[in-house]
Amino acid sequence: MSLSRLLSLLLITVMSLGVTAGPARAEGGEDPEFGGSWSPGLTMGGHTWDAERKEFVPADPHVPSTDPNEYKYELQCHLGGGDFDTPCLARQLDCKDREDGAKGIPVMWLSRPRGVPGAVWAHHSGPTCLYDPKPEDLLPRIAADIQRQFQNLPVNAGRVVAQPSPNTLRGAETNFYAEAVEQQFDITMLGQKVHVVATPVQYTWNYGDGTVFGPQPSMGGQLPQDRWGEKTRTSHAYATTGDFQVILTTSFQGTYSVNAGPPLPIPGQGQFSAPPQGISVWRSLTRNYADDCNTNPQGQGCPGVGALR
Amino acid sequence: MTSQNFFSSRAAQSGAAALAVGFSLMLAGCAGGAPADPGKASATAAEPASPSVTPTPTPTPSAVYKPADATGPAQNVPVPVLPEVAKTETKEGAEAFTKHWFSILSYAYETGDAALFESIAPSPCEACQKVSKVIRDWHSEGRWLVGGKLSTPVSNTTFNKGQDGTYQVAVQVHQEPLSYVRADGTVARTDPQTPDQGNLLVLKYGEGEWSVVELGSIVG
Numbered sequence: 403m404s405l406s407r408l409l410s411l412l413l414i415t416v417m418s419l420g421v422t423a424g425p426a427r428a429e430g431g432e433d434p435e436f437g438g439s440w441s442p443g444l445t446m447g448g449h450t451w452d453a454e455r456k457e458f459v460p461a462d463p464h465v466p467s468t469d470p471n472e473y474k475y476e477l478q479c480h481l482g483g484g485d486f487d488t489p490c491l492a493r494q495l496d497c498k499d500r501e502d503g504a505k506g507i508p509v510m511w512l513s514r515p516r517g518v519p520g521a522v523w524a525h526h527s528g529p530t531c532l533y534d535p536k537p538e539d540l541l542p543r544i545a546a547d548i549q550r551q552f553q554n555l556p557v558n559a560g561r562v563v564a565q566p567s568p569n570t571l572r573g574a575e576t577n578f579y580a581e582a583v584e585q586q587f588d589i590t591m592l593g594q595k596v597h598v599v600a601t602p603v604q605y606t607w608n609y610g611d612g613t614v615f616g617p618q619p620s621m622g623g624q625l626p627q628d629r630w631g632e633k634t635r636t637s638h639a640y641a642t643t644g645d646f647q648v649i650l651t652t653s654f655q656g657t658y659s660v661n662a663g664p665p666l667p668i669p670g671q672g673q674f675s676a677p678p679q680g681i682s683v684w685r686s687l688t689r690n691y692a693d694d695c696n697t698n699p700q701g702q703g704c705p706g707v708g709a710l711r
Numbered sequence: 712m713t714s715q716n717f718f719s720s721r722a723a724q725s726g727a728a729a730l731a732v733g734f735s736l737m738l739a740g741c742a743g744g745a746p747a748d749p750g751k752a753s754a755t756a757a758e759p760a761s762p763s764v765t766p767t768p769t770p771t772p773s774a775v776y777k778p779a780d781a782t783g784p785a786q787n788v789p790v791p792v793l794p795e796v797a798k799t800e801t802k803e804g805a806e807a808f809t810k811h812w813f814s815i816l817s818y819a820y821e822t823g824d825a826a827l828f829e830s831i832a833p834s835p836c837e838a839c840q841k842v843s844k845v846i847r848d849w850h851s852e853g854r855w856l857v858g859g860k861l862s863t864p865v866s867n868t869t870f871n872k873g874q875d876g877t878y879q880v881a882v883q884v885h886q887e888p889l890s891y892v893r894a895d896g897t898v899a900r901t902d903p904q905t906p907d908q909g910n911l912l913v914l915k916y917g918e919g920e921w922s923v924v925e926l927g928s929i930v931g
Binding site (some may be wrong): 433435447451456459514516519 | 861873877881884
């Protein structure tokens with residue numbers, strides 16, 4: 403073992419001659435870090451094609467990112483035209499016909515990056531089953547209707563929380579934040595099982611006094627009680643007293659997958675509003691209670707002096 | 712798994728590689744599998760010949776490329792050669808250089824020799840440093856990587872020179888799923904297959920060669 407160790411040290415020394423740094427050594431028996439797959443998108447800013455400038459520009463960080471890929475499917479084992487790959491057909495996915503008699507057809511999903519001119523279709527996933535007499539144009543038909551379906555889903559825009567509530571003070575920063583979560587739905591479209599995932603991405607606050615903030619990507623956050631009154635990204639200071647109805651509108655981005663196929667992006671966002679949340683804005687007065695009621699019987703808090711409000 | 716066995720198999724391998732392709736590949740051979748499990752590697756190397764009943768057993772030429780698999784790291788990985796056109800300040804040159812850049816990265820995944828990749832990676836490049844470190848760590852102490860090979864089906868540039876003298880190249884990048892194999896041959900993890908990515912390389916041409924000044928992803 404000692405010879406082997408010595409040799410490996412020697413080899414590493416030789417290797418180090420040509421490189422900038424020696425290899426990092428892990429603790430005995432422990433795996434080094436994973437995450438070695440190439441993905442510059444995780445650490446580096448994304449770019450989008452600017453048609454006017456005819457070049458790629460850094461993506462707007464305030465615009466929620468969309469799926470960088472586009473998708474399609476092909477009949478499994480289909481070679482084009484009327485030709486099918488016979489050996490492939492022998493091991494084709496067995497899509498059992500449904501109880502209602504709809505014929506199951508196995509398809510393979512392909513994807514390609516949208517932003518690369520001339521990008522080629524590459525295998526993405528599958529096979530999965532579609533149930534339709536004309537599976538070739540099933541996806542376009544679903545895609546044409548998915549936006550409307552999405553907007554009609556009972557998506558919960560989230561809960562509105564105000565700090566303090568239900569009463570706050572005129573001129574003070576009232577912290578508002580939303581509690582919105584990803585939601586999943588199963589619907590049926592054109593006889594296919596469609597699974598929809600809705601993810602909250604943008605928030606618009608209508609504070610009820612004519613002020614609208616957003617759409618913007620922050621849902622805000624909770625403040626500990628000892629920090630109430632601080633200005634936050636989503637806080638609002640009412641200029642007048644009264645009762646206001648605060649309405650949160652949350653924009654959701656969605657994906658849909660057809661019969662357990664890959665999640666496909668739903669174009670556009672769905673807007674969903676939360677039920678109005680009432681808040682009462684009061685004024686505060688500062689009074690001096692240091693008077694001596696004997697010398698100033700009309701002083702605040704002295705017996706017989708009117709209420710504060 | 713004796714040191715004697717280790718010594719002979721390694722020496723033979725590196726020597727053959729060096730003879731065949733040159734010094735740089737010998738380094739690659741070392742980095743690629745320096746402390747690789749010798750028992751497994753030699754056992755599989757012998758397998759095709761022993762059960763054979765053909766009268767003329769053809770010995771495997773030592774310099775034959777063999778991709779990494781469950782039994783050991785890749786062998787005799789050819790060092791990517793920069794095509795002549797990739798040295799020219801032309802649209803074709805920029806596109807060819809971009810493809811070459813990814814073949815160098817692919818070479819690092821296969822061999823564990825990340826030096827060449829690091830020499831052409833832009834700075835700073837967080838993603839480059841990350842993969843470089845993982846490649847080095849997982850190609851040391853007997854570990855190796857399987858898969859991770861990159862290909863670039865499409866490389867495309869408008870060849871419009873920017874104000875700062877750079878060119879943008881959009882490239883479709885495909886990567887085989889990457890598996891991390893421990894020295895004992897167990898697979899620690901396999902990264903899921905990801906869809907082909909769109910990457911953006913910002914290139915500069917100077918002194919007769921291309922270099923990458925910036926790198927990013929294309930998100931739409």
